[in-house]
Amino acid sequence: MSLRKWLVMNKIVLDKELKDYTNSDIEVSYQKQSDLLNIPCLxxxxNNKTDLLLELNGYIDKINIDIVINCDCNIYIDCTSDDMKIKYHYSINNSSKCNVYKYNQVNHINEMCVVDLDSIGSDIEYIFKSICTYKENYDYVINHNCQNTISNITNNGVNKSGAMNIQISGYIPKNIIGCTCNQNNRIINLTNNKCEIRPNLYIDCDDVNANHSALIGKFDDNEMFYLNSRGISEIDATNLLIKGFILNGMENEDILKKITKDIDKYWR
Amino acid sequence: MDTLKITNLSVSVDDKVIIKDFNLEIKSGEIHVIMGPNGTGKSTLTKVIMGDKNYQVLKGDIKFNDKSIKELTTDERARLGIFLGMQSPLEIEGVTNADFLRTAISTKEQDNFKLFEFIKELDKTVDYLKMNKDMIHRGLNQGFSGGERKKNEILQMYMLKPKCILLDEIDSGLDVDSLKIVGNAVMDYYKEYNASILVITHYQRLLNYIKPTHVHVMNNGTIVKSGGAELVKEIEQNGYVKNNKKVESLGTCVVKEMVSHE
Known part of the structure; x- marks a missing residue:
């Protein structure tokens, strides 16, 4: 994964009514309610290489977010809410590379995420982390609409006291050759509640590189033994392992601080 | 004076008895070496001393400074000052060496933990062990070679300053230079802190640097022969097979004698 930090960080906070605005990097338009489904739409x-931070602070409980990407960018999403229904739609054009780093701290969420890789060489690196306390359902659809497109999707969740379900489907139609479609999903389930991962690859083409992995379980006993053998207590070892699991791969300093605070709140 | 005393210890895993009526006493200032064929329970012994839950203690006791540690958890045993340098140190993704060590030492030192002192000592020990400085900020043992992992175990030992050290095949995966560094580092630590050390090894080469005060041969879960450093040469020349044949009956006697002393 190549990471570049762009000079300008554009920040969008959804904590009150958002007005349309435009700058040289991004265009933002907000419709309070879309015509058909009565759901607000952002x-x-x-349009320019940029870093974009999107903060959802729980003021809106239903929203559709359409993100059209015409240039390389890093998108950081920090979502805090009690109860939320949300749909993200990414359209990645002009052979752009988009890195998405996303952290959810929610009680109950139904989230849909559709990625359309719409031009040759479009590339998404998507890293999602969550600490699940109640009920979280995620449904991903990754459409490889053009040749040589790349999707690397990582979903890491720690189920503290709820239930987490992830369904992820990658589609590569006939004649869309040279694509890479990877899905890496892991839930550390610290409860006896049922968690589910359903990884699907729908591929109608021979010349592709596709992998999927799904793992639900507790931390390895041997890892715990190793940390304990250095005098680290069970709770501190859990804290350390969760930090390693959730912070790994995340980039934005503010989000990292927030995750660290959440982990210390639950496991200390 | 710190003493680790193992009495009549029998241990099983998956209903198979691995260690049988095992007796051993290690005091401060002593270096005990246990040698023996593969699968005789040497590594199991170190893990049982450390409190690995995968092993079931059937009978016997493990005491550290006259207090039984059998019911203590692994972290409680470690905080008493027992350290296990593992044969195959684990790779833990995302947890950096620095975070891991800082957590371990701040747990040990509680309110006395001083970050600046910790960083200074870490830097010094990394240099002493000729390790790459960037390893400290990498994931724990992540992408480390076999030798780097073993050096990392010794680094942890130096930082945690244990009283009783168990080293399980610390020489495996080490090249000649690294073996010398690790061997000398263990000896330097021993001299500085008068620690008690139990070394599990297959090869005499480590003992060119670590000079044992006691050598034991272990077979079928028990010590079959004990002696001084000269026993290592005997094993090197004759191997375990000949040695075991020679000492099988003697071995039983040794164990019985130790039991009767109890």
């Missing part, structure tokens, strides 16, 4: 167009 549209973001990325």
């Amino acid at each position: 549209s973001i167009k990325v």
Whole structure:
């Protein structure tokens, strides 16, 4: 994964009514209610290389977010809410590379995420982390609409006291050759509640590179023994292992601090 | 004076008895070496001393400074000052060496933990062990070679300053230079802190640097022969097979004698 930090960080906070605005990097338009489904809709167009931080602070419980990406960008999403229904739609054009780093701290969420890789060489690196306390359902659809497109999707969740379900489907139609479609899903389930991962690859083409992994379980006993053998207590070892699991791969300093605070709140 | 005393210890895993009526006493200032064929329970012994839950203690006791540690958890045993340098140190993704060590030492030192002192000592020990400085900020043992992992175990030993050290095949995966560094580091630590050390090894080469005060041969879960450093040469020349044949009956006697002393 190649990471570049762009000079300008554009920040969008959804804590009150958002007005349309445009700058040289992004265009943001907000419709309070879309015509058909009575759901507010936020549209973001990325026109220049940029870092974009999207903060959802729980003021809105239903929203559709359309992100059209016309240029390389890093998108950081920090979502805090009690109860939320949300749909993200990413359209990645102009052979752009988009890195998404996302952290959810929610009680109950139904989230849909559709990625359309719409031009040759479009590339998404998606890293999602969550600490589940009640009920979280995620449904991903990754459409490889053009040749040589790349999707690397990582979902890491720690189930503290709830139930977490992830369904992820990658589609590569006929004649869309040279694509890479990877899904890496792991839930550390610290409860006896049922968690589920359903990874699907729908591939109608020979010349592709596709992998999927799904793992639900507790931390390895040997890892715990190793940490304990250095005098680290069970709770501190859990804290350390969760930090390693959840912080690994995340980039934004503010989000990292927030995750660290959440982990210390639950496991200390 | 710190003493680790193992009495009549029998241990099983998955209903198979691995260690039988095992007796051993290690005091401060002593270096005990246990040698023996593969699968005789040497590594199991170190893990049982450390409190690995995968093993079931059938009978016997393990005491550290006259207090039984059998019911203590692994972290409680470690905080008493027992350290296990593992044969195959684990790779833990995302947990950096620095975070791991800081957590371990701040747990041990509680309110006395001083970050600046910790960083200074860590830097010094990394240099002493000729390790790459960037390893400290990498994931725990992540992408480390076999030798780097073993050096990392010794680094942890130096930082945690245990009283009783168990080293399980610390020489495996080490090249000649690294073996010398690790061997000398263990000896330097021993001299500085008058620690008690139990070394599990297959090869005499480590003992060119670590000079044992006691050598034991272990077979079928028990000590079959004990002696001084000269026993290592005997094993090197004759191997375990000949040695075991020679000492099988004697071995039983040794164990019985130790039991009767109890």
